[in-house]
Amino acid sequence: xxxxxPATEEIxxxxxxxxxxxxxxxxxxxxxxxxxxxxxxxxxxxxxxxxFYDLLDLEKEKLASILTSEVGKPLQQSRNELNGARTxxxxxxxxxxxxxxxxxxxxxxxxxxxxxxxxLGVICNISAWNYxxxxxxxxxxxxxxxxxxxxxxxxxxxxxxxxxxxxxxxxAGIPENVxxxxxxxKETGMDLLDMDFDGYFFTGSYKTGKYIYEKVAKKMVPCQLxxxxxxxxxxxxDVKDIASVAAGTADGAFYNNGQSCCAVERIYVHExxxxxxxxxxxxxxxxxxxxxxxxxxxxxxxxxxKEQISVLKQQVEDALEKGxxxxxxxxxxxxxxxxxxxxxxxxxxxxxxxxxxxxxxxxIGIMKVxxxxxxxxxxxxxxxxxxxxxxxxxxxxxxxxxxxxDSGTGYWNCCDRVSAxxxxxxxxxxxxxATLSHQGLRAFTKPKAWHLRS
Numbered sequence: 167x168x169x170x171x172p173a174t175e176e177i178x179x180x181x182x183x184x185x186x187x188x189x190x191x192x193x194x195x196x197x198x199x200x201x202x203x204x205x206x207x208x209x210x211x212x213x214x215x216x217x218f219y220d221l222l223d224l225e226k227e228k229l230a231s232i233l234t235s236e237v238g239k240p241l242q243q244s245r246n247e248l249n250g251a252r253t254x255x256x257x258x259x260x261x262x263x264x265x266x267x268x269x270x271x272x273x274x275x276x277x278x279x280x281x282x283x284x285x286l287g288v289i290c291n292i293s294a295w296n297y298x299x300x301x302x303x304x305x306x307x308x309x310x311x312x313x314x315x316x317x318x319x320x321x322x323x324x325x326x327x328x329x330x331x332x333x334x335x336x337x338a339g340i341p342e343n344v345x346x347x348x349x350x351x352k353e354t355g356m357d358l359l360d361m362d363f364d365g366y367f368f369t370g371s372y373k374t375g376k377y378i379y380e381k382v383a384k385k386m387v388p389c390q391l392x393x394x395x396x397x398x399x400x401x402x403x404d405v406k407d408i409a410s411v412a413a414g415t416a417d418g419a420f421y422n423n424g425q426s427c428c429a430v431e432r433i434y435v436h437e438x439x440x441x442x443x444x445x446x447x448x449x450x451x452x453x454x455x456x457x458x459x460x461x462x463x464x465x466x467x468x469x470x471x472k473e474q475i476s477v478l479k480q481q482v483e484d485a486l487e488k489g490x491x492x493x494x495x496x497x498x499x500x501x502x503x504x505x506x507x508x509x510x511x512x513x514x515x516x517x518x519x520x521x522x523x524x525x526x527x528x529x530i531g532i533m534k535v536x537x538x539x540x541x542x543x544x545x546x547x548x549x550x551x552x553x554x555x556x557x558x559x560x561x562x563x564x565x566x567x568x569x570x571x572d573s574g575t576g577y578w579n580c581c582d583r584v585s586a587x588x589x590x591x592x593x594x595x596x597x598x599x600a601t602l603s604h605q606g607l608r609a610f611t612k613p614k615a616w617h618l619r620s
Contacts, residue, residue, distance in 0.1 A: 167180065167181045167182070167183050167322060167325070167349070167350065167351065168180060169181060169236055169325060169326055170236075171235050171236065171238075172236075172237065172238035172468040172469060172470050172471075172472070172503065172504040173238050173458055173459055173460075173467060173468040173503045173504075173505075174458075174502065174503055175502055175503060175504075178235060178236065178326070179326070181325055181349055182349070183349055183350035183351070183353070183354055184348050184349050184350050184354055184357075185357075186357045189317075189348055189354070189357050189358065189361065190361070192317060192346040192348070193288065193317060193346075193361055193362075193363075195342075195343040195346060196288045196315040196316070196317060196343060196344070196346055197287075197288055197315075198343065199315055199341060199343035199344050200285070200287055200288055200313075200314065200315040200344075202341075203310075203313060203314075203315055203341065203344045204284075204285050204313030204314075206313075208262060208263060208266060208267065208311070209263075211262075211310060211311050211313070212259055212262055212263070212311065213339075214310075214338050214339040214340055215255065215258070215259055215307060215310065215311060215338070216259055217337075217338035217339055218255070218307075218334055218335055218338035218340075219252055219255045219256060219259065220338075221334045221337060221338055222248055222251065222252050222255075222299075222334065223248075223252060225334070226245060226248050226249075227245075229244075229248055229299075229327070229330055230244035230245045230247075230248060231244075231460075232326050232327060232330060233247065233248075233298070233299070233324070233327050234459050234460060234467075235326070236323065236324060236325070236326050236327065237295055237296070237298075237323060237324055237327075237470045238423070238459055238467045238468030238469060238470050238503075238504065239422055239423065239425075239459055239467050239470075240459045240464045240465060240466075240467045241459055241460055241464075243421070243422060243467075247297055247299050247300055248299055250299075250300055251299040251300050251302075251303045253586065254300070254303055254304070254307075254586040254602070255303055255307055256586075257586035257587060258303075258307055258308055258311060258586065258607065261604065261607065262308075262311045262607065264604075265283075265604040265607045265608060266283050266311065266312055266607055266608070266611065267283075268280050268281065268282045268283075269281040269282075269283075275620065276619060276620060277617070277618070277619050277620070278616075278618040278620075279615070279616060279617055279618070280615075280616045280618070281613050281614065281615060281616070282613070282614045282616060283312065283608060283611035283612070283613055283614075284313075284611060284612045284613075284614055285312045285313035285314045285610065285611060285612070286309075286312075286314055286364040286365040286387075286388060286610055286611065286612060287314060287315075287363075287364030287365070288314065288315050288316075288317065288363055288364050289305075289309050289314050289315075289316055289317070289363060289364060289365040289366070289367060289610065290316075290317045290319070290358050290361070290363040290365070290366050290367070291305045291306050291309070291316055291317065291318045291319065291367045291368075292319045292355055292358065292366070292367070292368045292369070292370070292378070293305070293318065293319060293320050293321060293324075293328070293369055294321055294324075294369040294370050295320075295321035295322075295323035295324040295470055295471075296422065296425045296426060296427070296470065296526075297422070297426070298320055298321065298324040298327045298328065298331075299327070299331070300584075301369045301392065302318070302320070302328075302331060304369075304392070304590065304601040304602060304606065305367045305369075305601060306318055306331075306335075306345070308601075308606055308607045308609070308610050309367075309610040310335075310340065310344070310345070311607070311610075312607065312608075312610040312611050314364075314365075314610055315343070315344045315345070315346075316344070316345050316346070317346050317347075317348055317358065317363065318331070318332070318345065318346070318347050318348070319347070319348040319349075319350070319354060319355060319358060320347070320349075321370075322349075322350065322351040323470050323471065325349055328347055328349070329347065329349075331347075332345060332346075332347045359378060359381045359382060362385070363385075363387065364387055364388075365387050365388040365389070365390075365610070366378060366382050366387065366388070366389045366390070367389075367390045367392075367601075367609075368389075368390070368391050368392070369391075369392040369393075369427075370392075370393065370394075371393065371394055371524075372393045372394055372524075372550075372595045372596070375391040375393045375597065378391070379391060379598070388599075388609070389598075389599075390597075390598060390599030390600075390601070390609060391592075391597040391598050391599065392427070392590070392592065392597050392599075392601060393427070393552075393592055393595060393596050393597040394427050394524045394526070394550065394552070394595075394596065395427050395428060395431065395524065395550045395551070395552030395553060395592065395596045396431045396432060396521075396522065396523070396524055396548045396549075396550045397428055397429065397430055397431050397432075397550070397552055397553045397554060397555070397573075397581075397582075398430075398431070398432050398433075398434065398544070398545040398548070398554050398555070398571075399415055399418070399419075399430045399432070399433050399434070399554070399555040399556075399557070399581055400433075400434045400435075400436075400535075400538075400541040400542075400545060400555070400556050400557070400567065401415070401433070401434070401435045401436060401439060401443055401557045401558075402436050402439075402538065402541075402556065402557065402558040402559075402560070402563065402564075403436035403437075403438035403439050404558055404559045404560055404563070405439060405557055405558060405559060406559060408439055408442045408443050408446055409442075409446040411443070411557050412443050412446035412447040412449075412450055413446065413447075413450045414580075414581075415430060415433065415447070415555075415557065415581060416447050416450045416451055416530075417450075417582075418430040418555070418581035418582035419431070419433070419530045419582075420451070420454075420465075420466065420508055420528050420530070421582060423466060423467060423468075423469055423506075423527060423528050424525060424526065424527045424528045424529065424530075425469070425470060425526050425527065426582060427552060427596075428552055428553045428575070428581075428582050428583075428584065429526075429582055430530065430555065430581050430582060431524065431525055431530070432514075432520075432521045432530070432531050432533070432544075433530060433531070433532045433533065434532075434533050434534075434535045434540075434541045434544050434545065435532060435533070435534060435535065436535060436536075436537070436541070437534050437535065437536055440534045443532075444493070444512055444532055447510065447532065448493050448494055448510055451494055451495075451508050451510055452494060454466055454508065456499065456505065456507075456508070466505075466508055466528060468503045468504045468505055469504040469505070469506055469527060469528075470504070471504070472504045474504075474506075474526060474527050475498055475504060475506055475527075477525070477526075477527070478506050478509070478525065478527045478528075478529050479497070479498070480519065481518075481519045481520040481523070481525060481529060482496045482497075482509060482511070482520070482529070484518055484519040484520070485511050485514060485518045485519070485520045485531065488515065488517065488518050489513060489515070490511045490512065490513050490514045490515075490518065490520075490531070491511065491512045491513045492509070492510075492511055493510045493511070493512055494507070494508065494509060494510040495507030495508050495509030495510065495528070495529070496509050496511075506527055506528055506529075507528070508528040508529075509528060509529040509530070510530055510532065511529070511530065511531045511532070512531075512532050512533075512534075514531035514532065514533050515533070516533070516544050516547050518531065521533070522547075522548070524550070538563070538567060541567070542567055542570060542571070545567075545571055546570070546571060546572070548594075549594055549595045550592070550594060550595045550596045551571075551572045551573045551574060551592060551593030551594040551595070551596045552573060552574055552575065552592045552593075552596035552597075553573055553574065553575040553576070553577060553581070553582075554568055554571045554573045554575075554576055554577070555576075555577040555578075555580070555581040556568055556576075556577070556578055556579075557578075557579055558578070558579070561578060564578040564579070565578065572593050572594065573592075573593060573596075574589070574590070574591035574592045574593050574596065574597075574600075575588075575590070575591075584602070585602070586602050586603070587602070587603055588602065588603050589601070589602055589603040589605045589606060590602045590603075590606070591605075
């Protein structure tokens with residue numbers, strides 16, 4: 167398997183994909199080691215993860231450089247990702263004992279009732295390339311803390327980062343047979359679905375997530391899916407600092423080249439502030455530096471997947487054919503590397519692909535709306551349900567809109583952010599289950615009720 171630098175299209179290295187016999191061998195090692203790992207005290211498991219947390223900082227520059235080389239994001243954004251992953255890990259370390267220890271429910275002279283949280287067993291984590299550290303630690307860290315062993319399959323577009331993660335976990339003290347890595351693409355993933363794992367945790371597209379869910383359903387084991395979104399954002403007419411809001415929401419749409427499941431993917435703006443917002447938004451986008459992701463100050467790097475360029479071109483063409491106006495960008499940039507210009511479309515309608523189908527790239531449609539009711543109608547017009555955002559100087563007004571939208575996360579005066587203490591979950595085509603928060607820790611456990619009468 168070739169590992170290609172998306173910024174230069176040069177081959178970085180070659181990797182050998184795991185075939186089914188090698189995967190079976192790794193699974194058997196994980197199966198044999200699981201009970202012993204679970205018998206280690208929670209404090210011991212926490213101590214190992216603490217060392218992993220420390221190593222991520224000590225080796226940050228090396229890890230960021232490798233990440234940028236294979237996914238194309240600017241080097242500073244790679245550093246930011248590592249910092250964000252450590253913040254999440256720290257929350258898990260601080261809260262693992264609280265949420266994974268036995269929970270006493272009733273305690274009297276005659277009766278004690280409690281809940282214990284047993285590990286699922288051997289879990290399979292099929293991960294994503296856009297934020298391999300962030301989405302990875304959402305799964306394998308709480309899984310390991312809870313006493314599971316883990317088969318971790320990084321995306322084929324982030325395999326070198328996956329190997330670095332494996333190496334750091336082993337260096338931190340994770341036993342050899344407690345964490346194994348599966349290298350490969352679609353075929354490797356298909357093999358994993360045929361194996362007898364005690365839980366599946368996938369991050370990626372709706373199409374692949376739906377396939378996985380249907381494929382493993384007969385096993386009757388937990389299957390969590392963290393999928394994509396078509397996340398809407400609404401700017402009301404009571405916003406006073408429109409330039410600041412435009413700059414912040416542009417970042418929410420284009421950070422990491424728009425390759426975020428929770429990126430702002432469609433924007434609705436009240437007609438009273440629409441012109442000022444669009445002017446400020448385009449000005450912000452034009453100020454960004456594009457180029458090699460290793461260059462200082464670059465904000466827009468290369469797309470990770472070359473195939474996404476054609477998706478973005480189709481969305482632009484569809485929008486223009488249906489009456490949209492192209493204010494900036496709209497085409498591939500250069501002849502070498504997977505570059506696409508940051509693209510801003512106005513005069514869009516909700517029947518356009520750019521407003522309905524996940525873009526996962528540096529493109530945004532901005533639509534003028536009459537009032538809150540029309541904005542709400544447009545925001546709800548989607549098969550996805552990951553996040554929704556409202557910018558307003560009136561909290562009650564914003565919350566009234568957000569509570570009517572079927573999404574896993576609601577944002578007031580912010581967007582495109584994730585915090586470890588609250589659950590990360592999608593609705594409808596955006597997934598099932600939750601990571602992060604106490605729910606994310608317990609997602610890797612089986613609760614057992616105890617009734618103990620003296």
